Amino acid sequence: MSEAIGGVAAPAGGTRERIQSVALQLFAEQGYESTSMRQIAEQLGFTKAALYYHFASKEDIVRALIESMLGEVADLVEWTRGQQAGPELRREVLARWAAIMHDQGLRMFRFLGANYRLVRDIGGEPGQSGGMAAVVAELFAILTPPGASVEDQLRVRFALLIINMTGMAARDLDASEADILDAAARISTGLLPPGF
Amino acid sequence: MSEAIGGVAAPAGGTRERIQSVALQLFAEQGYESTSMRQIAEQLGFTKAALYYHFASKEDIVRALIESMLGEVADLVEWTRGQQAGPELRREVLARWAAIMHDQGLRMFRFLGANYRLVRDIGGEPGQSGGMAAVVAELFAILTPPGASVEDQLRVRFALLIINMTGMAARDLDASEADILDAAARISTGLLPPGF
DNA sequence: GTCTATAGGCCGATAGAC
DNA sequence: GTCTATCGGCCTATAGAC
Numbered sequence: 016m017s018e019a020i021g022g023v024a025a026p027a028g029g030t031r032e033r034i035q036s037v038a039l040q041l042f043a044e045q046g047y048e049s050t051s052m053r054q055i056a057e058q059l060g061f062t063k064a065a066l067y068y069h070f071a072s073k074e075d076i077v078r079a080l081i082e083s084m085l086g087e088v089a090d091l092v093e094w095t096r097g098q099q100a101g102p103e104l105r106r107e108v109l110a111r112w113a114a115i116m117h118d119q120g121l122r123m124f125r126f127l128g129a130n131y132r133l134v135r136d137i138g139g140e141p142g143q144s145g146g147m148a149a150v151v152a153e154l155f156a157i158l159t160p161p162g163a164s165v166e167d168q169l170r171v172r173f174a175l176l177i178i179n180m181t182g183m184a185a186r187d188l189d190a191s192e193a194d195i196l197d198a199a200a201r202i203s204t205g206l207l208p209p210g211f
Numbered sequence: 212m213s214e215a216i217g218g219v220a221a222p223a224g225g226t227r228e229r230i231q232s233v234a235l236q237l238f239a240e241q242g243y244e245s246t247s248m249r250q251i252a253e254q255l256g257f258t259k260a261a262l263y264y265h266f267a268s269k270e271d272i273v274r275a276l277i278e279s280m281l282g283e284v285a286d287l288v289e290w291t292r293g294q295q296a297g298p299e300l301r302r303e304v305l306a307r308w309a310a311i312m313h314d315q316g317l318r319m320f321r322f323l324g325a326n327y328r329l330v331r332d333i334g335g336e337p338g339q340s341g342g343m344a345a346v347v348a349e350l351f352a353i354l355t356p357p358g359a360s361v362e363d364q365l366r367v368r369f370a371l372l373i374i375n376m377t378g379m380a381a382r383d384l385d386a387s388e389a390d391i392l393d394a395a396a397r398i399s400t401g402l403l404p405p406g407f
Numbered sequence: 408g409t410c411t412a413t414a415g416g417c418c419g420a421t422a423g424a425c
Numbered sequence: 426g427t428c429t430a431t432c433g434g435c436c437t438a439t440a441g442a443c
Contacts (some may be wrong), residue, residue, distance in 0.1 A: 030426080046328060052419065066428050067420065107360035128283040129328060132242060132378065141306035153384070165386040173373050173398060180376065183327065184368040187348070190361040198362035202369060202402070226408085227427065250421050263438065 031069050031079075033059060038076045043125035043182070047077065047133050074137070077084035080126070081134055085147060087115045092153045105207060109174060112154070113200040114140050116178050121192050124182030131179075153176070160208060174206040227265050227275075229255060234272045239321035239378070269352055270303060270333070273406045276322070281343060283311045301354050307394040308350070312374050319386050320378030323392075347371070358372050358406060363404035370402040374401065378406060 037058045041050045052073055070076050091111050098104050116124065127134055138146045158171045175176040177184070179197040188195060233254050237246045248269055252259040260306065266272050288309050294300050323330055334342040354367045373380070377395040384391060 046242075046244065048242065051417075053417085061427060062429085063419085064429080068426060071420095073419070132325060149410085155383075164394075165384065165390050166397060168378060168384055169377075169394050170398060171390070173376070175374065175381055176376055177369050179367070180372055181365075184365060184372055187351075188361065188364055195365070198360075198365050201362060202366060204365050206398070206402075248438085249436085257409060258411085259437090260411080260439085264408060267438095269437070 024135075033162075034066065035076065035079055039080055039122055039126055041075070043122055043129055045129075047130045077130075077133065077137060081124075081147070082124070084115060084119055085138065085150070087118075088147070088150050088154075091115065092150055094211050100157070105160075105179055105206065106199050108154065108157055108209065109204055110200070112175060113196075113203060116181075119199070121182050121185070121195070124179065124194075125186075126182075126185040127179045128181075149180065155182055158207070163208060170206050170208050174203045178203050179204070228263065231272065231275055235276055235318055238273070238276075238329055239254050239318055239325055241325075243326045261279045273326075273329065273333060276319075277333065277343070280311060280315055280319070281334065281368055283314075284308075284343070284346050284350075287311065288346055290354075296353070301356075302400065304350065304353055305400055305403065306396070308371060309374055309392075309399060311341070312377075313392050313396070317378050317381070317391070319373065321382075322378075324377075324379040354403070359404060364405050366402050370399045372398050373402070 019122045023078075034055065038050070038055050041055060041058070052066055053063045056066050070079070091108065095104065095108060135148045135151070136146070154175065155171060158174070159168055163171070178199060181195065185199075234246070234251050237251060237254070248262055249259045251272075252262050266275070287304065290307075291300065293306060294303075308324065331344045331347070332342070350371065352368060354370070355364055359367070374395060377391065381391045381395075
């Protein structure tokens with residue numbers, strides 16, 4: 016968290032940031048399991064052993080990648096606790112969810128889409144209440160109107176999911192990143208159950 | 212293709228079908244790369260070497276799993292060539308896409324969602340024009356109205372994509388498989404660009 | 408058709424020199 | 426901070442007995 020923030024811009028910062036940037040790219044293209052530490056190191060011009068000076072393990076790199084985003088999502092869930100439930104809250108939550116994802120950039124989207132299970136499960140085992148899975152489950156509960164039909168429950172899940180799948184869906188689209196992310200946010204909002 | 216069809220029902224059929232059924236389950240739960248041949252074999256009660264009597268390779272199992280579905284999708288693309296382009300065709304194509312996926316069952320959906328890249332790329336390298344990627348790209352072209360905006364192009368891609376993501380989105384839903392798949396098809400149709 | 412045994416390779420991770 | 430060398434393990438896949 017020193018020089019480069021978020022890892023979206025050109026990775027001119029410290030070695031740790033450069034490793035994260037390369038890893039994000041490779042994990043997004045090939046998936047976490049199909050990417051080896053050797054491959055990450057070679058892309059950076061040094062050997063695999065040097066990686067272990069900067070990160071304790073392969074999983075540790077992933078944790079660093081999603082750390083800030085996970086924190087923002089947890090803050091969002093926390094914020095909703097003090098709010099009154101209703102349609103306005105639901106639309107506001109969805110807008111903030113899109114904004115969080117927007118901050119991360121398209122490369123992060125592709126990473127999320129390509130490693131859905133990994134991100135969902137990580138941080139879920141330790142003692143504390145961490146994990147993307149738990150946090151997203153809370154968002155489902157907030158966004159789903161009471162007594163919602165199966166279709167409406169699905170609508171809520173799809174509304175959140177397509178934000179994360181934008182990187183995958185927009186792979187061959189000829190448009191700016193900002194236009195794509197804005198369009199995705201509009202479509203997502205339109206997916207929320209009508210009338211609620 | 213002898214006794215059990217599709218591998219959805221209880222795998223009482225031949226050994227090949229039982230292997231496919233177990234592999235589909237494990238690939239869906241853990242992903243292709245994180246599932247080993249040893250694991251598949253143990254679940255079936257015999258050793259890894261026996262697997263290679265029935266399938267030439269691990270990838271060969273995946274090919275068998277998506278073979279029939281890939282054939283149906285290719286047929287769908289072929290069928291559209293003789294049709295007149297327009298809104299009716301677009302809605303009909305989407306309905307048929309949902310029907311194809313519907314036939315495969317929720318387990319296949321989960322497998323597709325968890326192994327998106329694998330399925331997309333498989334069969335794309337050989338000499339012929341195979342591969343899910345090529346076939347889906349043609350569907351995009353058919354479904355996208357001429358001169359569509361970025362948002363409308365994204366709508367088409369999301370409409371197809373959420374069908375494949377239904378297994379993931381519906382993981383914790385308390386509803387029958389048929390209800391879930393029907394609801395997903397309705398939501399998908401509603402995502403198509405309005406007015407076209 | 409299923410077994411044991413093994414080849415051959417890449418993996419994540421560590422030790423220790425510089 | 427980066428290197429070479431190496432460990433132990435699991436992987437896909439094959440050979441050959443039964």
